[in-house]
Amino acid sequence: MLSIKDLHAEVEGKNILKGLNLGIREGEVHAIMGPNGSGKSTLGHVLSGRPGYEITQGSVEFLGKDLMELDTEERAQLGLFLAFQYPVEIPGVSNMEFLKASVDAVRESQGASAYDTVGFMRRAREACTAVDLDQAFLKRGVNEGFSGGEKKRNELMQMMLLEPRLCILDETDSGLDIDALQVVASCVNAMRSDSRSFLLVTHYQRLLGYIEPDFVHVLADGRIIKSGDKSLALELEAKGYSWLNDGEVA
Amino acid sequence: MADLLTPQLNAESSAPDWLQARRLAGRAVWESSELPTRKTESWKYTSLFALQRPFMAATESAESAEELGFELPQLAGSRLVFVNGFWREDLSDIVPDEAIELVRFSEADQTQAALIAQHLGSVVPGNKHPFSALNDAVLADGVFLRIQKGSKAACPVQLVWHNSQQVDTAINSQRLLVLAEQHSEATVVEHFSGQGHSFTNGLSELILAAGATLNHSRLHLESAEALHIGGLHAALDRDATLNSFHVAFGGKLKRVDIVINHQGRGAHCQLDGMYLLRGQEHADYHTCIEHAVPHCTTDETFRGIVGDKASAVFNGRIHIHPDAQKTRAELSNKNLLTSATAEVNTKPELEIYADDVQCAHGATVAQLDESMLHYLRTRGIPADEALVLLSYGFINALVEKQRLESLRDFLKPLLADYFGAALAVDSDDAAG
Ligand SMILES: Nc1ncnc2c1ncn2[C@@H]1O[C@H](COP(=O)(O)OP(=O)(O)O)[C@@H](O)[C@H]1O
Numbered sequence: 152m153l154s155i156k157d158l159h160a161e162v163e164g165k166n167i168l169k170g171l172n173l174g175i176r177e178g179e180v181h182a183i184m185g186p187n188g189s190g191k192s193t194l195g196h197v198l199s200g201r202p203g204y205e206i207t208q209g210s211v212e213f214l215g216k217d218l219m220e221l222d223t224e225e226r227a228q229l230g231l232f233l234a235f236q237y238p239v240e241i242p243g244v245s246n247m248e249f250l251k252a253s254v255d256a257v258r259e260s261q262g263a264s265a266y267d268t269v270g271f272m273r274r275a276r277e278a279c280t281a282v283d284l285d286q287a288f289l290k291r292g293v294n295e296g297f298s299g300g301e302k303k304r305n306e307l308m309q310m311m312l313l314e315p316r317l318c319i320l321d322e323t324d325s326g327l328d329i330d331a332l333q334v335v336a337s338c339v340n341a342m343r344s345d346s347r348s349f350l351l352v353t354h355y356q357r358l359l360g361y362i363e364p365d366f367v368h369v370l371a372d373g374r375i376i377k378s379g380d381k382s383l384a385l386e387l388e389a390k391g392y393s394w395l396n397d398g399e400v401a
Numbered sequence: 402m403a404d405l406l407t408p409q410l411n412a413e414s415s416a417p418d419w420l421q422a423r424r425l426a427g428r429a430v431w432e433s434s435e436l437p438t439r440k441t442e443s444w445k446y447t448s449l450f451a452l453q454r455p456f457m458a459a460t461e462s463a464e465s466a467e468e469l470g471f472e473l474p475q476l477a478g479s480r481l482v483f484v485n486g487f488w489r490e491d492l493s494d495i496v497p498d499e500a501i502e503l504v505r506f507s508e509a510d511q512t513q514a515a516l517i518a519q520h521l522g523s524v525v526p527g528n529k530h531p532f533s534a535l536n537d538a539v540l541a542d543g544v545f546l547r548i549q550k551g552s553k554a555a556c557p558v559q560l561v562w563h564n565s566q567q568v569d570t571a572i573n574s575q576r577l578l579v580l581a582e583q584h585s586e587a588t589v590v591e592h593f594s595g596q597g598h599s600f601t602n603g604l605s606e607l608i609l610a611a612g613a614t615l616n617h618s619r620l621h622l623e624s625a626e627a628l629h630i631g632g633l634h635a636a637l638d639r640d641a642t643l644n645s646f647h648v649a650f651g652g653k654l655k656r657v658d659i660v661i662n663h664q665g666r667g668a669h670c671q672l673d674g675m676y677l678l679r680g681q682e683h684a685d686y687h688t689c690i691e692h693a694v695p696h697c698t699t700d701e702t703f704r705g706i707v708g709d710k711a712s713a714v715f716n717g718r719i720h721i722h723p724d725a726q727k728t729r730a731e732l733s734n735k736n737l738l739t740s741a742t743a744e745v746n747t748k749p750e751l752e753i754y755a756d757d758v759q760c761a762h763g764a765t766v767a768q769l770d771e772s773m774l775h776y777l778r779t780r781g782i783p784a785d786e787a788l789v790l791l792s793y794g795f796i797n798a799l800v801e802k803q804r805l806e807s808l809r810d811f812l813k814p815l816l817a818d819y820f821g822a823a824l825a826v827d828s829d830d831a832a833g
């Protein structure tokens with residue numbers, strides 16, 4: 152589904168990703184862990200096509216297409232979804248207006264008919280309930296004045312409504328209490344399927360106790376330096392990242 | 402400028418003495434003043450070329466609401482409708498409300514007439530604005546609204562001045578006087594609309610006694626050919642609160658002078674405005690906040706979207722007098738230009754003569770935020786649609802601030818229409 156080969160990327164002239172390789176097949180759940188500043192969010196931004204994040208080398212293929220040839224919206228329409236670590240606020244555009252515009256655009260690109268307003272609103276309310284957000288959040292400006300946790304839930308709500316093929320969750324679990332963490336987990340677990348894959352960026356083993364990953368990778372200094380199964384996460388939790396760095400240097 | 406008034410407009414009227422006296426005084430000022438030119442500082446960017454022909458009286462119309470193309474907010478309250486300046490009882494609806502007194506000047510009883518004569522023109526500096534003098538000079542009728550001391554009006558009062566298709570030298574002169582007595586509260590919506598060519602001179606005075614709260618909106622929903630030169634003048638006594646919201650669509654020439662006088666300690670004004678221009682439209686808002694006394698606050702936000710060959714002028718003056726210590730005043734004007742031929746002239750004008758004040762201002766031609774645009778695109782929304790959605794949000798954020806829900810509901814489709822966007826979801830149903 153996703154194949155990243157020797158990816159090099161820079162932000163404002165600074166090399167951040169330095170030869171990253173990663174392959175994700177349909178239905179798999181991958182976790183990426185790594186110290187602050189190692190390039191985890193940069194990877195998400197690069198995949199989403201954020202302006203200012205420039206690829207200098209390597210290739211990314213998504214569902215048989217050269218991702219880098221596609222505009223940001225085309226990537227989303229194809230089924231790529233990024234839950235932002237820091238979602239932006241858009242005052243004046245209600246969550247409902249935003250969600251409808253988004254789902255309409257994605258469905259239209261896929262040749263599916265648009266939901267009628269009533270049907271869509273029902274779906275939106277259901278998604279709202281599933282992520283444990285009050286319905287009043289549908290009327291408010293997009294993320295406007297939402298707490299950190301509410302913003303994360305709002306990202307999940309969008310993910311549920313858009314039904315993407317690949318979901319990248321950038322530290323969606325950070326700063327959440329245990330109840331909210333379980334909401335994230337149940338949302339992801341409910342969406343797991345043979346044709347949908349996940350890339351979970353996380354700092355903590357904690358989330359992986361609820362969502363069992365197929366693979367765990369360690370990202371350091373712009374490259375994946377170690378991959379393994381879920382036991383790697385436990386090992387990282389116990390020993391930190393330094394033993395890996397030491398090992399690499401040695 | 403005697404030659405700019407036709408004999409018909411100069412004719413004697415059957416108006417009561419107090420009204421007649423005001424007309425004569427207005428006429429004297431008008432005749433001795435000059436029409437401002439581009440050399441007049443406050444008219445630098447707005448040409449009055451379109452007005453340099455003799456004015457004439459507007460003619461009465463008996464057209465139905467449908468023929469007139471009415472689109473009015475359903476505010477569930479009293480509604481007074483004037484067409485071409487003439488009162489239309491058949492289109493009006495007055496809901497009895499013990500808290501208010503609502504009467505036309507021509508129908509005022511003696512007590513009311515005395516109150517009108519006492520207050521009318523007390524906030525407008527009659528000798529400074531030639532167009533205020535013009536308003537006086539041709540004053541035939543007006544609306545007087547008094548909110549009784551300590552009372553809260555049960556529902557909004559809506560005043561509609563509509564123009565049917567006319568020649569653009571026909572004066573539609575409108576006058577409103579609101580007297581909000583001590584600790585009273587009310588909502589007033591002024592609505593200007595019309596078809597085709599017209600010239601409106603709309604002048605409103607709001608007098609807020611101590612502790613009064615007035616929620617006021619002034620909607621300019623005139624046609625693209627309409628001309629309007631008008632003003633809103635308010636005086637706020639101790640602890641009074643004025644929330645005043647201004648909307649401008651359309652108009653070949655629109656000039657509105659807004660003057661807010663803080664005259665009693667602790668007075669507060671929230672002044673919001675938005676203009677959405679396209680084609681060859683032109684709108685000019687000149688606002689002036691006079692902080693004459695200490696401890697008053699002002700929050701002023703104007704936003705505009707200007708496209709095609711349209712042009713906008715915003716001049717925001719805040720004048721903090723030497724006595725006005727502990728003033729807090731904020732002024733922001735942001736504009737989005739959606740075409741290379743659109744034009745905006747924006748200028749804050751701060752005059753601060755007190756030292757212990759907080760005053761912030763910003764006047765910009767804004768860019769849409771890149772990170773917001775990217776966020777929308779990551780959700781599959783194409784860039785051009787995302788830009789429209791963000792422009793809409795930029796303006797709608799001001800609409801959302803307004804307290805009157807029925808007014809927000811009324812404005813939403815007008816915004817959607819302006820932006821040409823299918824903002825399909827009625828967000829008020831969203832949580833239903
Ligand atoms: N917009 C930017 N401008 C400059 N440097 C950036 C920008 N975004 C990220 N970086 C830098 O790139 C590196 C990786 O950041 P990031 O991908 O956010 O790390 P992580 O998500 O793993 O904590 C950091 O050194 C960070 O300072």
Ligand SMILES: [Mg+2]
Nearest residue numbers: 191192236322
């Ligand atoms: Mg990060």
